[in-house]
Amino acid sequence: MDQEWIYGRQAVLEALRSESEIEKVLFAEGIQKNGIKSLLDQLHERGIPYQWVPRSRMDQLASGGRHQGVMARQAAFRYASLEECFKRASDRGAPPFFLLLDGIEDPHNLGSIIRTADASGVHGVILPKRRAVGLTPIVAKTSAGAVAHVPVVRVANLSQTAKQLQSQGVWLVGSDGEASQSYLDVDYKAPIALVIGNEGKGIRQQMKKRCDFLVRLPMLGQVSSLNASVAAGIFMYEVVRHRGLA
Structure with missing residues (x-):
């Protein structure tokens, strides 16, 4: 390699x-x-x-x-398989907890997300091969070494992978600023995959249709959205709170 x-x-x-x-x-x-x-x-x-x-x-x-x-x-950084992520959840005796990152392009954002994923007990991070950043030295540095501890899967078709997860009992919860439902109104104790979209465009329409729930974070200021890594962190720790892991 x-x-x-x-x-x-x-x-x-x-x-x-x-x-x-x-x-x-x-x-x-x-x-x-x-x-x-x-x-x-x-x-x-x-x-x-x-x-x-x-x-x-x-x-x-x-x-x-x-x-x-x-x-x-x-x-070169080794990518995991989806099966390894499910096994990680099984070994920990916990419902699967995954992240699907739909087009994250900034390596600093990806590194920060992986760092928080490690801290919050995520069992696997799933990335698309195209139009998205992969594992790089900058990602590793920004993650403070968390890339060595969190399985990262890279797939050819994120939508097909999402469908596969659903067939295995995993619920897809997407972050969407225009959603009518609050992020507080979902039960995160079930097998969950959080879907986080591109820094500027958000989740693609195809992935939005695939999600079981679309939820929004409250925005009380003048800026319309949060940084992708910050939004992902809030969602991840909501899963931690619901599962009583805090």
Whole structure:
């Protein structure tokens, strides 16, 4: 597989903790060793090679991203299968809890959503292959390493996948600013897939028709909508509240 660089101390540390296949770690020359002791201990324990390089070289590899003097090279990010997500829910003894992201294009939004998905116990995040961002080093960095812990599925046809989920007893709840029903009026204890739309266009009409419920968040200010990652976070924690996990 192609190789990917992940960067940032927390992202690299989480990749190591998840036992991802790390080939090599780079540290910037002059970095304080006290701040990377836990990283060095894990590298020694697992026998992963590392080296010290000029910070300018790391700036180049990170394409201007904030690497904090730490980068790791690993095989390309691995996508999970839908079956793995259902198994994750079963292993935890919980009703399936998924996210369907319909056209998220900003890697920072995706990274933030995955970070919250990890914190709120989501069993899988499902992305379309086309017209949407996939797993990238920026996503990994923004997620603070959560990409190493949350299964992410990439599918050719999101609508068909939604139909498949429904056939397996999963209810689809879509976020739509024009919906008549409040997000507070849904029972999230059942198997749920939250559908979050594109940052500007929202959920596509085809997916809206597929959803079992369309719900809205209250907007009391002058701006008509929330950032996609913020809206997703509110919905995810409403599931947590309904399931008594808080």
